[in-house]
Every structure is written in structure tokens, then in C-alpha cells.
Amino acid sequence: MAQAITHQFEKNRALTVLKDLVSRPSGAIGLSLVMFHLVLAIISPYIAPFDYKLQNSSLMLSAPDAVHWLGADHLGRDVFSRTLMGGREALLVTGIATPLAVIWGGFIGILFGLVGGRLDEVLMRVVDAFLSLPWILKMLVIIVTFGSGTAVLIPTLAFFYGVPVIRIARAATHDVIARDFVWSAKARGHSRISIIWRELLPNVLDALMVEGAMRWSWMLLAFSSLSFLGFGVSPPTPDWGLMISDARGFMSFAPWGVIGPVIALSSLIIGINLTADALAKALGIDRAQKAPV
Amino acid sequence: MNTSSFIDIQNLSVGYTSRSQKIIKVLRDVSLTINRGESVGLVGESGSGKSTLALAAMGYFKRGLRALNGSVHFNNINMLGLDHDELQKIRGGNLALIPQNSGQSLTPTLRIGRQIAEALRLHSGLDQTAFDDRIIEILSQVRLPNPAALINRYPHELSGGQQQRVAIAMALAGQPDALLLDEPTTGLDVTTQAHILELLRDLARDRNMAMLYVSHDLGAISRVCDNVVVMYAGEVVLTGSSRQTLLAPKHPYAHGLLTSIPRLKQKELPVALDGRPPMPGETITGCAFADRCALADDQCRTASPPLTRLESAESIRCFHHDKIDQLTTSSQRVKQRKAARKGTGETTLGLEDLAITYAKSGFLTQFLSNSPPPPATVDNININIEKGETLGLVGESGSGKSTILKTIAGLISPKNGGIILNQDTKLTAKVEDRPSMNLRQIQMIFQNPDDSLNPRHTVAQILAQPLRLYFQLSGKDLHDRSVKLLEQVRLGEHYLSRLPSQLSGGEKQRVAIARAFAAEPEIVLCDEVTSALDVSVQAAVLDLLNVLKKERGTTYIFVSHDLAVVKAISDRVAVLYQGRLCEIGPSDAVYQAPFHPYTDVLLGAVLEPDPDTAPTLSADDVVELSPPAKGCPFQRRCPKKLGEICENQTPPAQISNQGHVIHCHIPLKELH
Numbered sequence: 001m002a003q004a005i006t007h008q009f010e011k012n013r014a015l016t017v018l019k020d021l022v023s024r025p026s027g028a029i030g031l032s033l034v035m036f037h038l039v040l041a042i043i044s045p046y047i048a049p050f051d052y053k054l055q056n057s058s059l060m061l062s063a064p065d066a067v068h069w070l071g072a073d074h075l076g077r078d079v080f081s082r083t084l085m086g087g088r089e090a091l092l093v094t095g096i097a098t099p100l101a102v103i104w105g106g107f108i109g110i111l112f113g114l115v116g117g118r119l120d121e122v123l124m125r126v127v128d129a130f131l132s133l134p135w136i137l138k139m140l141v142i143i144v145t146f147g148s149g150t151a152v153l154i155p156t157l158a159f160f161y162g163v164p165v166i167r168i169a170r171a172a173t174h175d176v177i178a179r180d181f182v183w184s185a186k187a188r189g190h191s192r193i194s195i196i197w198r199e200l201l202p203n204v205l206d207a208l209m210v211e212g213a214m215r216w217s218w219m220l221l222a223f224s225s226l227s228f229l230g231f232g233v234s235p236p237t238p239d240w241g242l243m244i245s246d247a248r249g250f251m252s253f254a255p256w257g258v259i260g261p262v263i264a265l266s267s268l269i270i271g272i273n274l275t276a277d278a279l280a281k282a283l284g285i286d287r288a289q290k291a292p293v
Numbered sequence: 294m295n296t297s298s299f300i301d302i303q304n305l306s307v308g309y310t311s312r313s314q315k316i317i318k319v320l321r322d323v324s325l326t327i328n329r330g331e332s333v334g335l336v337g338e339s340g341s342g343k344s345t346l347a348l349a350a351m352g353y354f355k356r357g358l359r360a361l362n363g364s365v366h367f368n369n370i371n372m373l374g375l376d377h378d379e380l381q382k383i384r385g386g387n388l389a390l391i392p393q394n395s396g397q398s399l400t401p402t403l404r405i406g407r408q409i410a411e412a413l414r415l416h417s418g419l420d421q422t423a424f425d426d427r428i429i430e431i432l433s434q435v436r437l438p439n440p441a442a443l444i445n446r447y448p449h450e451l452s453g454g455q456q457q458r459v460a461i462a463m464a465l466a467g468q469p470d471a472l473l474l475d476e477p478t479t480g481l482d483v484t485t486q487a488h489i490l491e492l493l494r495d496l497a498r499d500r501n502m503a504m505l506y507v508s509h510d511l512g513a514i515s516r517v518c519d520n521v522v523v524m525y526a527g528e529v530v531l532t533g534s535s536r537q538t539l540l541a542p543k544h545p546y547a548h549g550l551l552t553s554i555p556r557l558k559q560k561e562l563p564v565a566l567d568g569r570p571p572m573p574g575e576t577i578t579g580c581a582f583a584d585r586c587a588l589a590d591d592q593c594r595t596a597s598p599p600l601t602r603l604e605s606a607e608s609i610r611c612f613h614h615d616k617i618d619q620l621t622t623s624s625q626r627v628k629q630r631k632a633a634r635k636g637t638g639e640t641t642l643g644l645e646d647l648a649i650t651y652a653k654s655g656f657l658t659q660f661l662s663n664s665p666p667p668p669a670t671v672d673n674i675n676i677n678i679e680k681g682e683t684l685g686l687v688g689e690s691g692s693g694k695s696t697i698l699k700t701i702a703g704l705i706s707p708k709n710g711g712i713i714l715n716q717d718t719k720l721t722a723k724v725e726d727r728p729s730m731n732l733r734q735i736q737m738i739f740q741n742p743d744d745s746l747n748p749r750h751t752v753a754q755i756l757a758q759p760l761r762l763y764f765q766l767s768g769k770d771l772h773d774r775s776v777k778l779l780e781q782v783r784l785g786e787h788y789l790s791r792l793p794s795q796l797s798g799g800e801k802q803r804v805a806i807a808r809a810f811a812a813e814p815e816i817v818l819c820d821e822v823t824s825a826l827d828v829s830v831q832a833a834v835l836d837l838l839n840v841l842k843k844e845r846g847t848t849y850i851f852v853s854h855d856l857a858v859v860k861a862i863s864d865r866v867a868v869l870y871q872g873r874l875c876e877i878g879p880s881d882a883v884y885q886a887p888f889h890p891y892t893d894v895l896l897g898a899v900l901e902p903d904p905d906t907a908p909t910l911s912a913d914d915v916v917e918l919s920p921p922a923k924g925c926p927f928q929r930r931c932p933k934k935l936g937e938i939c940e941n942q943t944p945p946a947q948i949s950n951q952g953h954v955i956h957c958h959i960p961l962k963e964l965h
Contacts, residue, residue: 180739
């Protein structure tokens with residue numbers, strides 16, 4: 001009896017963490033926001049009331065009404081339909097790039113952490129120097145050189161957002177390898193691979209998961225910024241960053257063009273951040289304890 | 294109310310609301326009174342609520358905790374009714390706290406003088422110009438050498454004992470009438486601890502302070518406190534004078550705690566107090582201690598005993614306190630627990646001229662400074678360990694005892710010398726180069742099971758590692774073997790699926806022991822394996838190690854800073870100072886005259902839970918950072934130092950009897 005209960009508890013650590021996550025207000029709100037956006041991204045082509053490409057010059061910059069809930073943009077396209085579909089491209093690109101970033105950054109970070117010593121210090125200073133350059137500058141150089149298609153954006157985002165992951169993975173590795181269970185495995189004579197795989201990785205993975213969620217939200221913001229600057233999605237594909245960019249010129253007299261995409265983008269990013277916060281707490285690696293003073 | 298005490302806690306309950314909206318009590322209707330000039334010791338296992346109670350005395354509750362009912366008065370002020378600012382005036386001024394880890398409670402970026410000045414500014418009302426003199430006065434009060442120079446030092450430049458003294462000095466800055474001490478000497482070396490306790494005792498006496506001394510160490514309590522309060526599962530179960538409580542405890546729990554402490558005069562292993570205390574929030578019907586109590590009957594399991602006052606001025610929460618004598622006899626019956634004795638005469642592990650060095654100055658520093666390299670951390674260790682014996686290694690922190698263990702395990706490479714296994718195999722320095730066979734023969738158990746068990750692995754996975762690695766077991770064989778190992782460490786099969794976080798401290802250490810024995814080792818290295826555990830649990834772990842040794846004839850090398858623990862388990866004891874051997878011999882001989890002067894100092898500082906023994910403090914509690922380049926390692930602290938000979942010549946090995954060797958220039962006859 002007791003065995004069955006404890007067994008179940010341990011087998012499903014993922015499930016326990018998930019339960020803990022949704023039992024926290026931030027986790028529940030965050031996760032539902034994220035899920036809402038993900039579901040919307042999938043079904044939006046089927047539920048959008050109008051074709052996102054359809055231009056109607058008689059509707060140009062018209063105010064919201066019963067038919068066009070969020071009005072129309074400067075080309076007379078339905079803002080509501082475009083907002084519904086505006087996250088598809090961003091979610092697709094970042095959804096692929098984030099895991100890639102966490103994997104390569106995590107791999108290199110763990111490697112640096114294991115190498116340790118002077119070489120690790122030197123390599124980390126290189127990473128620091130790299131991080132000190134503004135990301136937008138670095139990314140624009142790549143995009144200007146190679147073009148701005150999805151095939152370029154995914155590896156570019158994955159590369160640049162993997163660099164900060166190195167720091168996190170390295171720090172987590174340093175914390176773990178100093179602990180006695182690693183020494184104990186070493187004294188027993190386990191191979192290096194086995195120590196990394198069994199002792200180190202499960203403990204570093206938690207930190208990487210939280211970091212991955214944070215990177216995702218940063219990456220979404222970066223993607224939208226690129227679109228805003230005209231380097232992301234190419235028209236007429238709807239994208240929040242691009243929509244904000246297009247509509248900002250008319251903001252003083254037709255603010256509805258901006259409001260829809262702004263709310264959509266910020267709710268998604270807030271949702272991801274809330275989820276990441278709650279995830280860190282559920283995994284027990286949250287460091288943002290309330291200060292005693 | 295006319296007999297109002299200085300610190301007066303009445304019927305206090307403290308608890309928190311769990312995430313399932315249940316109120317969980319950490320303290321249950323606790324009353325505690327302390328008069329001016331009285332010192333009260335608060336004892337109990339970890340989780341008994343003793344620290345919570347001490348902090349509640351200053352109106353402080355850890356985050357999430359709150360007072361549910363009851364009152365806390367200090368000097369007739371209701372501490373629970375004050376706001377933050379009013380509390381702040383009292384805390385640190387009239388009522389001061391000395392925390393456990395003072396190294397962490399001092400601000401690392403402030404010089405010692407500034408930190409104390411801040412306490413003076415807040416709580417003394419002295420003029421700024423008078424600060425310097427007052428700081429020096431306080432620092433000399435806590436017997437810190439050269440206070441004028443100390444003012445300009447940073448906390449990290451001081452040793453642990455000195456830091457603790459500075460923390461005491463800060464507490465004294467506000468001229469307190471009451472001190473709360475939360476395990477103030479835990480983590481300090483024996484000699485340092487003894488010095489600090491003497492200091493606290495004298496201070497309390499001279500200044501007529503009230504003290505509340507929280508500790509799990511009954512030895513320390515017996516030295517400092519007039520009265521003792523024993524707590525169990527958030528309740529007070531016994532209060533009385535320390536003499537009564539320590540010599541003839543009337544509560545079965547206090548009795549069990551006392552018998553589980555190893556003592557120097559005892560020849561056998563202490564008797565363990567089995568079981569574990571209930572967790573906060575667990576439903577308790579009847580007496581909370583009933584499950585672990587040999588006297589428990591049906592009444593104890595159904596009704597909860599009230600705290601009753603006896604004629605002897607003790608208060609006790611037990612139905613059967615008059616039957617306590619039965620317990621004494623029943624525990625005397627288990628005298629055969631004597632440590633399994635003695636090897637076969639065959640050497641299983643030989644340490645030959647072992648030298649280990651940590652300090653590796655860079656090429657450039659060596660080239661530029663032209664100074665000789667620092668002396669090795671561990672040097673000239675020659676010990677032959679017989680098959681089936683237990684060798685104890687004792688010494689203060691920095692004595693190199695753990696370093697030697699790690700070197701044997703292959704985790705640190707020696708600078709010089711060799712480790713010979715079974716008289717024929719010279720072990721390679723690095724663990725990576727050792728054949729699997731030799732790795733299996735030597736296993737290590739670490740100090741803190743929280744750190745030595747991977748928090749992400751279940752017990753089954755933890756035990757599977759050596760079984761897979763050395764015996765290639767899998768499937769049903771693996772499971773059966775794991776279950777058997779758990780049985781041997783007295784844990785049930787259902788533990789297999791647990792994670793370390795679901796185990797108590799003692800259970801975790803049992804799993805760590807099971808993991809070491811899974812390899813069927815010949816030699817087990819025990820590195821302070823009981824230091825992180827409660828005394829009751831410690832006794833059980835020592836007993837387990839002893840039983841396993843009896844069954845398998847395993848050889849132990851047992852490292853500990855606790856001389857009584859080492860005596861209880863070891864056949865032979867080696868005393869180390871600064872990585873050099875001072876004395877080695879059969880444990881009975883080492884703990885008797887003739888002594889090496891260092892052994893004498895160590896033994897003198899041991900605190901026993903007996904109000905009739907007092908420690909003798911014969912050497913300063915200074916901490917040396919590196920061993921002297923030549924001569925006797927103990928030359929700088931030795932109370933019996935002869936003179937230049939101790940500084941220049943390596944002391945000779947003098948053989949007393951039955952292989953008892955003392956490294957000292959003083960003739961054996963004078964070492965009594």
C-alpha cells in the first residue's frame with residue numbers, strides 16, 4: 001500500500017511538478033495564457049472571420065464596429081483576423097529555436113563547467129565579451145548578410161539566445177560537481193560519461209528548463225522587434241511586430257491598429273514569464289526569495 | 294502575575310497555514326520562564342521546535358510562522374503586541390541573539406570595529422567619541438587577543454572561534470540583560486567550543502544575564518545552564534535543574550537522549566533511541582513519544598499526558614515517570630553491544646610515508662618570490678591497518694584527517710609515499726587508473742548524506758549503481774540484492790522507490806551505508822559519518838556500522854572530530870595535528886596516560902553531559918593555517934613545550950606498550 005503510493009509519487013515527478021505549477025496562481029494564469037495562444041495559433045486560420053490578406057479600400061482605418069471588432073488597418077484589412085493569426089509565425093520560429101538554443105548552450109555550458117580552471121575562465125570572458133555587444137546589432141549583421149527567411153531566423157535566434165544559456169549551465173554544473181555524490185561516483189570508479197549522464201545532467205536539467213522558458217519569452221520579443229524593424233516576417237503574412245510597425249504611424253487617430261497586437265504579444269510574454277517563475281518555484285530552484293528586510 | 298519572570302512565555306502555540314489551508318502547529322502550548330541571572334538550556338532533536346521557541350522569545354517568527362495563541366513577555370513588555378520599530382529597540386539592545394553560524398552573521402565587507410560601532414550606535418546611547426574605547430573594552434571582555442589591531446580586520450581574517458567571539462561582543466554592545474543563544478558552538482572545534490562556553494558562563498555570571506541556550510549538545514548545556522527544558526515534537530516534556538535532568542532524567546525521552554550519547558568513560562557503544570519524532574502536522578493521539586517509548590502502554594496511546602509538577606520542582610509530561618528506573622535496568626542489559634574487536638594481524642592497508650600537499654603556487658609566484666614551498670598539508674604518515682580492525686582518526690579541523698581518507702579513495706593524489714592494499718598491490722594515485730577490483734574493495738561513506746546522495750535518484754537507483762558497476766546485476770537479481778541491502782541497514786523494501794528528500798537524516802545515512810556495502814568492500818572509509826545527525830540517530834548508525842563489521846569482518850577507517858564517538862567504535866586511534874601523526878595506539882591506551890600533549894588538550898576540552906566534570910583548558914584555541922616547517926607540529930600551542938628542540942627536531946616515536954606510539958620529545962614518564 002505504502003509502496004504503491006510512494007512509487008507513484010516518484011515515477012511521475014513531471015506530474016507532481018505540473019500539479020504544483022498549476023496550483024500556484026502565477027503558474028495557473030501563466031500556463032493558461034500560453035496554452036490559449038498555442039491553441040489559437042493552431043486553429044486561427046479556421047476561425048478567423050475574414051481573410052487576412054483581403055484589402056478593402058472603403059474600410060481603410062475604419063473604427064471597430066460589430067462586423068470588424070478591432071477595426072481595419074491602413075490597407076483596409078480586418079485587424080481582428082490578423083491579430084488572431086499574428087502569432088503563428090513567431091511561435092513557430094521561436095518554438096523551434098528555443099529548444100535548439102537550450103541544447104547547444106547547455107551542452108557548451110556543461111562542457112565549460114567540467115573543464116574548469118583557467119581555460120574555463122578564458123572561455124567565459126569570451127562569452128562575456130560577446131554578450132556585451134547589443135544583440136540587435138549582431139543579429140542584423142547576420143540577417144543583412146544571409147537574408148531574413150525562416151531558415152535564417154531560426155538558427156540565428158537559436159545561436160544568439162544560446163549564449164546566455166552557457167552561463168546558466170556552467171554555473172549549475174559548478175554547483176553540482178562540487179557535491180559529494182559526484183565524488184562518491186568518482187571514487188566508485190564510474191566512467192566520466194556515466195557521471196555526467198547520471199549524476200550531473202538530472203540536476204542541471206531543472207535550471208535549464210527554467211532558463212529555456214525565460215529565453216523563449218526574450219526570443220519572442222526579439223522576433224517581434226525584428227519584424228517591427230522589417231527584418232522578420234515579410235508582408236502580407238500577419239505578425240504582431242509588423243502590425244505594430246505598420247499601424248504606429250496612425251496611432252494618434254486610429255489606435256485600434258496597435259491595441260490588438262500589443263495586447264496579444266504582451267499577454268503571451270507575460271504568460272511565459274509567469275509560467276517560468278512558477279516552474280522555478282515548483283522545481284525548488286527559485287532563488288528570488290523575499291528579502292528579510 | 295506578581296512572580297513575573299524576566300522572560301515569560303505562556304501557552305504559546307506557533308504554526309503556519311499549509312497550502313491545503315490546514316493550520317500546522319510547530320509549537321504546542323509551550324510555557325517557559327527565565328528569571329534574571331538564570332540560564333536555561335533548551336534541548337531536543339532537530340525539528341523539535343527549540344529554535345522557533347528561542348526566536349519567539351524575541352517576538353520573531355520565521356517567514357510563514359505566526360503565534361496562534363499564548364503570550365510572550367520580556368521584562369513585562371508584551372513582545373507580541375509591539376510593532377516593528379519598538380521590537381527593534383529591544384532586540385540587539387536589552388535582548389540579544391547570538392546565532393549559530395557567526396561567520397555568516399557578520400557582514401563580510403565591514404571591519405570588525407565598524408560592525409560593533411553600529412551596534413553601539415543603535416543600542417548604547419554612548420557618544421560617538423567614546424566608541425573606540427568601548428569597542429576595545431568589549432573585545433577584551435570576550436577575551437580576544439590584541440583588540441586594538443582586531444578593530445581593523447575583516448571577518449574572513451578571523452578564525453571560526455574568533456568570529457563567534459565577535460558575534461558575542463556585538464551582542465554585549467547593547468548591555469543586554471538577556472541573551473538568546475542558538476547553537477552558538479556547533480561547528481566549532483572541541484577546544485574552541487570549550488573556550489567559548491567558559492566565556493559565556495563567566496559573562497552570564499559577571500553581568501547577571503538571563504540566558505536561553507538552545508543546543509542539541511547536552512555536554513554544552515551541562516556546562517552552562519542552571520535549568521534544562523527538554524522539548525519533543527513541539528511540546529515541553531521535561532523541565533528541571535540541569536543536575537537532576539542530566540544525572541537522573543525522569544522522562545523516557547530525556548533518558549533515551551542521554552543514553553545515546555557516547556562517553557569517554559564508557560567502553561561499549563551507546564544505546565540508540567529508535568524511531569523518529571512525529572513531523573509537524575502529523576496527527577498525534579496520546580503521548581507524542583509513545584511510539585518510541587519502552588514504557589508506553591494503552592493509556593499513553595490514547596490520552597495525552599499533562600505537564601505535571603513534581604515535588605522535586607521538576608515538571609514532566611509522562612504518565613509513567615515513576616517507572617523510569619525500569620528503563621535504566623533494561624538498557625543496562627544490552628551491554629554486549631561492545632564493539633566487535635580486533636583484526637587478524639594481517640595488514641590490509643598500509644600507508645607508507647604518505648605526504649599530501651594542496652598548496653600549488655603558480656610558476657610565476659614561485660619564480661618571483663623565491664620563497665621555499667609551504668610544508669606539505671599531510672606529511673610522514675605511516676600506518677598499517679589490520680584486516681577487520683577499526684582505526685579512528687581524530688583531530689581538529691585542518692588536521693588532515695579527511696584529506697587522508699580522500700587520498701586512500703584516490704580522489705586526491707599524494708605528493709609522496711604509497712598506499713599498499715593487502716600487502717601486495719600498490720594503489721595508483723588516481724582513481725581512474727585503478728582496476729575495478731581494487732575500487733570495489735575500498736568504499737567511502739561521506740559526512741553529509743544530503744550531499745552524498747543524488748537528490749534526483751531514488752533509493753533503488755542509488756543502490757543499483759555499485760551493483761551494476763561491480764557485479765553487473767540487473768532485473769530481478771538487482772532488485773533482490775537491493776532489498777537485502779536495505780534489510781541489512783534496517784529499512785523496508787518500500788524505501789526503494791523513495792527520493793532522498795523523502796527520507797529523514799538517519800535514513801539517508803543508512804542508504805549511504807547500504808550503497809557502500811553493496812560493493813562488498815574490504816575497507817570502508819567513514820568521513821565524519823555521524824556529525825550531521827542527531828545524537829539519538831548517531832547511536833543507531835554507530836550500532837549499525839558495528840553490526841555490519843561483525844557480520845563481514847570489514848575494516849573501517851573512521852574519521853571524526855568527536856573523541857567520544859571515536860572511542861566508542863575504534864580498536865585503534867590515531868591522533869593527528871596539522872597533518873602529522875601525534876599518537877597512535879589501541880583506543881584504551883590512547884585515552885589513558887601517557888598522553889601526547891595534544892591528546893591531553895583535546896581530551897581536556899571534551900564536554901560530557903555530566904555536571905560533575907569540568908573541562909580543563911590547557912592550550913589556546915588558536916587556529917594555525919599551515920604546519921611549521923620543521924620540528925614538532927604542535928610546537929606553537931603546546932603547553933608543555935620544552936624549548937628549541939621542539940622547534941628544530943622531529944619528535945621521536947616513543948613506544949609505550951601494546952604498540953602505543955607517542956611522537957614527542959618529552960620522556961614517556963613525564964607525559965602523565
